[in-house]
Amino acid sequence: MAGRAAVPEVIWARPERTGRGPRPAYTRADIAAAAVRIADAEGLDGVSMRRVAAELGCGTMSLYNYVPRKEDLYELMIDAIGAEHVIQEPSGDWRADMLRNAMETRAIMHRHTWVPRLMSGVYGFSPNSLRYLEHCLECLEPLDLPYATKTELVALLNGVVTTYTSNEIATAERTRSMPWSEEEENAVRIAYLGSQVATGAYPRLAAAFMEQSGPIDLEGVFRRALERVLDAFDPERR
Amino acid sequence: MAGRAAVPEVIWARPERTGRGPRPAYTRADIAAAAVRIADAEGLDGVSMRRVAAELGCGTMSLYNYVPRKEDLYELMIDAIGAEHVIQEPSGDWRADMLRNAMETRAIMHRHTWVPRLMSGVYGFSPNSLRYLEHCLECLEPLDLPYATKTELVALLNGVVTTYTSNEIATAERTRSMPWSEEEENAVRIAYLGSQVATGAYPRLAAAFMEQSGPIDLEGVFRRALERVLDAFDPERR
DNA sequence: AGCGCACTACGTACGCTGTACGTAACTAGG
DNA sequence: CCTAGTTACGTACAGCGTACGTAGTGCGCT
CATH class of the missing domain: 1.10.357.10 (Tetracycline Repressor, domain 2)
Incomplete structure (x- = not known):
């Protein structure tokens, strides 16, 4: 009934934790931070699934539990960067x-x-x-x-x-x-x-x-x- | 003396033909056209050096005689597309x-x-x-x-x-x-x-x-x- | 309470990528 | 004519994203 999850599914619609099964070892924030660290240090091309997994200290394929496609990893990175915006009270101007x-x-x-x-x-x-x-x-x-x-x-x-x-x-x-x-x-x-x-x-x-x-x-x-x-x-x- | 050609060399600075050696089998325009054809039909991800070479009908590595890096192939593609601009007399407005x-x-x-x-x-x-x-x-x-x-x-x-x-x-x-x-x-x-x-x-x-x-x-x-x-x-x- | 299922973890493997390197054929300038 | 510089291209390598299979774990339901 639920059928195949179609490709364009948006990661933000997935719950980070479903409640069933073992407790995930990392949060999305952990993963994003690791990827950002690598991109800052070695450039975007250094960000591979293997490399990020290594940075986290887990097997490559384990990452796919958190991030269905690499594109979604990118999405996490952009969001993590967005957190650096300092939201401050509008001045009126x-x-x-x-x-x-x-x-x-x-x-x-x-x-x-x-x-x-x-x-x-x-x-x-x-x-x-x-x-x-x-x-x-x-x-x-x-x-x-x-x-x-x-x-x-x-x-x-x-x-x-x-x-x-x-x-x-x-x-x-x-x-x-x-x-x-x-x-x-x-x-x-x-x-x-x-x-x-x-x-x-x-x-x-x-x-x-x-x-x-x-x-x-x-x-x-x-x-x-x-x-x-x-x-x-x-x-x-x- | 001439030393290694540094990476950021721009393809437009290279002459298309030096005069020495066998006559090249293809022009830059041929190559760009082939790449554009593939990108139009199969998307940009379909444009690989192997695929373009196959489209041209030559060996993969022969392409590197014309285009030192893949990035330069992209440059050719952009230029080829630029030719589609119809330059017409300015109207005054x-x-x-x-x-x-x-x-x-x-x-x-x-x-x-x-x-x-x-x-x-x-x-x-x-x-x-x-x-x-x-x-x-x-x-x-x-x-x-x-x-x-x-x-x-x-x-x-x-x-x-x-x-x-x-x-x-x-x-x-x-x-x-x-x-x-x-x-x-x-x-x-x-x-x-x-x-x-x-x-x-x-x-x-x-x-x-x-x-x-x-x-x-x-x-x-x-x-x-x-x-x-x-x-x-x-x-x-x- | 305990069964079952959804979930995590991850090793292996496949097909693909860009391209370094070596070799053979060819041609124009000295 | 000779030879240096070019074209052509097969092989090989390191790396990629990820499909798939298997084993282990713990929540939710009965």
Whole structure:
């Protein structure tokens, strides 16, 4: 009657403990913490079922009692990270509050650089995600807009945060894995881009590159993007 | 002297043909096309070096003459998809043009649902990417802003397009892989969310869900997000 | 109280992955 | 013409996710 449990089952719908059988040796929090520890230390590719099981000190296949598919392990990791959000009383200034939320998310991602890679392809309704979403809505209380628009604001803002931080991390890791200095790397890049631009096929691109001088202020770029998005929803700014 | 080629070498910097040795049997375009064909038909996970080689009709390891790492194969795929952008003369209305570009990107992604998954972690300076970027800057010619700001606009817009379309695709694939009807799936989801909301921990979330009725107009949500972003850069709108 | 079943634990095994390495054939530049 | 650099590709290895089978454990129901 119950039939086969279909693939897309969401882990948060499963009870952590059913009551029957031996007491589980680990909690979901234990498992998530172990996986996070590995990802922080060795990168996301270091997170394999075998490796996590070893970190916990149990057999590989025992993990599958807790986590039916690896994807669900990822879900646990994202939720665990979500716990790092410090929910604090809204100030009444929704722009400031949302900006703070965004900056905190960015900081968390820089602390756990594997998070953006996991953000796409994850269900998005973990307990801590719900908690964070609720908090955002609370911060937006002073804003007189329907909830539909407010959720659109939150979604847009979160999307921007993820995209931008993801790019920051990718760039940072690219330059980190360089055997050469950053200057040399830039030289190589400029050389390639220069060779393309020199064909004359990309005049505006060339102009854009000429215009820019010195290193880019990544945090500045990020903040400006956020301000733009907030502007777009601010009744006093339009 | 030349030493080991370091890992992060960019494939676009390599010449496709050096002149020495036997004439290569395939072009980069051939390889990209084969990989794209597989990804379209069997999903991105179907794209393995062996599978692509088989599709081309050559030995697995021969592929490594063309593509030093699998990541570079992904780069080829993204570039191949970029060729589907129809570059047309700017109309003079930069908002309309950019909106068209965004909608076209979205359409391409819906045609090749694996694209968003690849977009993060890819270098982003393939020939067709440059071509598209140049075209965007051309569309923005009527807008009186420094190039730095214009590139920020393009980046923000592209980020939004990728994020939103990625979500659309994820949702679509989730419901597609359901053995149940969409209604039933919604019922299950509501049941879970309901159970969470019923705890009283998420009053605003609950209100937001109550407010919404009927299915969401995804394209509408997308268009509205785009308009917001464009608003944020439109001098006449502030 | 005690039976039975649902659960935990985990070893083995399968099919798959990316790719390092070695060898043979080939061709363009000096 | 020769030879160095390239293409082609078979073999092999380490690692992956996970299906499956078996043994042990303790809650819930009768």
